[in-house]
Amino acid sequence: MAALPRHISGRVFPTTADAVKKAFSRAVERAGLGDLHFHDLRHEATSRIAEKLDNVLELSAVTGHKTLTMLKRYYHPRAKDLAKKLG
Numbered sequence: 001m002a003a004l005p006r007h008i009s010g011r012v013f014p015t016t017a018d019a020v021k022k023a024f025s026r027a028v029e030r031a032g033l034g035d036l037h038f039h040d041l042r043h044e045a046t047s048r049i050a051e052k053l054d055n056v057l058e059l060s061a062v063t064g065h066k067t068l069t070m071l072k073r074y075y076h077p078r079a080k081d082l083a084k085k086l087g
Contacts, residue, residue, distance in 0.1 A: 046074040051081070 007014035021038065028036045046063050053059045056071065065071040 043074045
């Protein structure tokens with residue numbers, strides 16, 4: 001990141017949080033995805049990362065969840081994936 005060119009403001013990506021929210025909302029509308037919110041992506045990302053990490057401590061370190069209770073709000077393993085791991 002340090003090597004990337006910067007905007008005069010010092011930011012690598014000169015945008016605001018509001019601009020990102022609006023762009024996401026427009027993309028959701030154009031794609032016809034209905035009731036999809038930016039925060040929903042955290043659930044999806046946690047599930048995808050969990051496919052690559054077998055240890056919940058590593059998963060929580062990557063996702064930033066401080067407790068197993070909070071991690072369980074976002075990570076819902078599929079029964080077929082758990083069955084594969086069990087052999």
